[in-house]
Amino acid sequence: MSARLIDGKAVASRVRARVAREVEKFAATHGGRAPGLATVLVGDDPASQLYVASKRRQTEEVGMRSFHHGLDAATSQDELLALIGELGADDEVDGILVQLPLPEQIDQDAAIGAIDPAKDVDGLTAGSAGLLAQGRPGLVPCTPQGVMELIRSSGVEPEGAEAVIVGRSILVGRPLASLLLNASATVTVCHSRTRDLAATCRRADILVAAVGSLRLVKGDWIKPGATVIDVGTNRTEDGLVGDVDFDAAREVAGAITPVPGGVGPMTIAMLLHNTVRAASARRPR
Numbered sequence: 001m002s003a004r005l006i007d008g009k010a011v012a013s014r015v016r017a018r019v020a021r022e023v024e025k026f027a028a029t030h031g032g033r034a035p036g037l038a039t040v041l042v043g044d045d046p047a048s049q050l051y052v053a054s055k056r057r058q059t060e061e062v063g064m065r066s067f068h069h070g071l072d073a074a075t076s077q078d079e080l081l082a083l084i085g086e087l088g089a090d091d092e093v094d095g096i097l098v099q100l101p102l103p104e105q106i107d108q109d110a111a112i113g114a115i116d117p118a119k120d121v122d123g124l125t126a127g128s129a130g131l132l133a134q135g136r137p138g139l140v141p142c143t144p145q146g147v148m149e150l151i152r153s154s155g156v157e158p159e160g161a162e163a164v165i166v167g168r169s170i171l172v173g174r175p176l177a178s179l180l181l182n183a184s185a186t187v188t189v190c191h192s193r194t195r196d197l198a199a200t201c202r203r204a205d206i207l208v209a210a211v212g213s214l215r216l217v218k219g220d221w222i223k224p225g226a227t228v229i230d231v232g233t234n235r236t237e238d239g240l241v242g243d244v245d246f247d248a249a250r251e252v253a254g255a256i257t258p259v260p261g262g263v264g265p266m267t268i269a270m271l272l273h274n275t276v277r278a279a280s281a282r283r284p285r
């Protein structure tokens with residue numbers, strides 16, 4: 001049996017349409033002022049430039065304002081922290097996105113820590129992570145939030161389900177563990193020291209791979225009928241390939257995300273969602 005494909009492009013497009021309606025409503029109740037997202041890019045890494053260009057374009061497409069700050073690769077940590085501070089104080093800015101990774105002279109934790117928590121639309125500050133870990137409302141990292149939307153869109157109920165996440169990064173694995181736990185799944189988080197990864201994955205009703213290792217998850221690691229979400233993006237000569245052996249996995253799984261076209265499109269959609277949320281929380285009617 002071939003698994004159902006979870007169409008991330010279609011789900012992301014619905015999220016963007018919902019955000020565009022919320023932006024219109026927000027502007028209508030705030031004298032025509034649409035939410036504003038500031039993007040900060042340090043250096044000229046081509047992949048980061050592409051991501052930021054995409055974020056800016058989609059911000060404007062849903063009717064929000066985009067304020068971009070492109071800084072030289074040699075920018076010092078103090079200069080970057082000063083800019084992040086200014087954006088925090090700027091009332092026109094509702095969300096601040098600092099594109100990662102940063103050049104090595106800048107301490108990533110210090111840069112993230114300088115973001116005004118009310119404008120933390122990437123959900124990466126310790127404050128946002130703490131709220132999420134405690135199951136309290138706050139701004140949630142975009143990729144794991146997108147994973148949850150995909151799981152829900154496929155009609156799968158996390159409550160009571162056995163969920164296994166491979167990867168424990170601050171960006172994906174850890175916040176996703178909190179989200180699934182908050183949705184009452186039974187959550188296991190695997191990493192590079194996990195003893196029997198295959199056996200642990202085989203228990204999963206919901207299996208999420210967020211590793212960055214080409215086709216690490218094999219077809220026979222998947223429980224028949226499971227929902228498989230592949231966050232991994234590995235660049236190969238044949239284009240982007242995920243962390244899951246897709247061809248083998250789709251014969252066993254009940255539903256599966258493709259790469260590309262699965263989790264990828266969701267990340268920016270959830271960034272837009274977070275920006276409207278941040279704007280509404282900062283300026284309640």
Ligand code: NAP
Pocket residue numbers: 143166167168169170171172173190191192193194197210211212213216231232233234263264265267
């Ligand atoms: P990361 O920070 O490098 O974390 C990778 C995690 O995988 C770590 O927890 C690591 O374990 C674990 N790991 C590595 N090798 C393993 C193995 N052989 N068995 C089990 N676990 C292993 O990566 P990330 O930022 O979370 O990103 C993960 C992947 O998702 C990457 O391919 C990235 O490009 C992709 N991604 C995609 C999107 C999107 O929008 N589509 C967004 C974010 C990330 P340790 O902690 O023990 O080292």
